[in-house]
Amino acid sequence: MTIKRQLFSFLLVGILNTVFGYGLFALFIYLGLYYPLAVLLSTILGVLFNFKTIGGLVFGSNDNKLIFKFILVYVIIYLLNIFFLWLFKRLGFENMYLNGFVLLIPLAAVSFLLNKFFVFRR
Known part of the structure; x- marks a missing residue:
C-alpha cells in the first residue's frame, strides 16, 4: 500500500x-475529571480499539505482538497532549474543550x- 493510500486510510x-477518543475526553471533562486524568x-x-482499526485497516497488520510498540506511541502522544494542554493553560487559554480540539x-x-x-x- 502506498503512503498516500495509508495516509488517506x-x-x-x-x-x-x-470521535471515540475525543468523545470520551469531553465526557470525562464534563463529569469533572481533572484534564490529565481525562486524557x-x-x-x-x-x-x-485504535490498535485494531489502525493496524488492520490502515497498515494491513493483525500482529498482536505489536501492541507494546503501539502502547509506547500512545504514551508519547499522551505526554505531548498533557504538555500542550498545560502550556495552553499557562498561556491563558482556559477552555479545555477547545484546547483538546486544537x-x-x-x-x-x-x-x-x-x-x-x-x-x-x-
Whole structure:
C-alpha cells in the first residue's frame, strides 16, 4: 500500500478513532475529571480499539505482538497532549474543550508517523 493510500486510510480511520477518543475526553471533562486524568482514561480506553482499526485497516497488520510498540506511541502522544494542554493553560487559554480540539490534527500527524515508521513498519 502506498503512503498516500495509508495516509488517506489513516485519516478516515482516524476520524472514527478521534470521535471515540475525543468523545470520551469531553465526557470525562464534563463529569469533572481533572484534564490529565481525562486524557489518560480516554487514551487507555481507545488504545485497543485504535490498535485494531489502525493496524488492520490502515497498515494491513493483525500482529498482536505489536501492541507494546503501539502502547509506547500512545504514551508519547499522551505526554505531548498533557504538555500542550498545560502550556495552553499557562498561556491563558482556559477552555479545555477547545484546547483538546486544537491539538487533534498535530497529534494525529505525529501518531501517523510513529505508527508508520516505528510500529507497523515492514
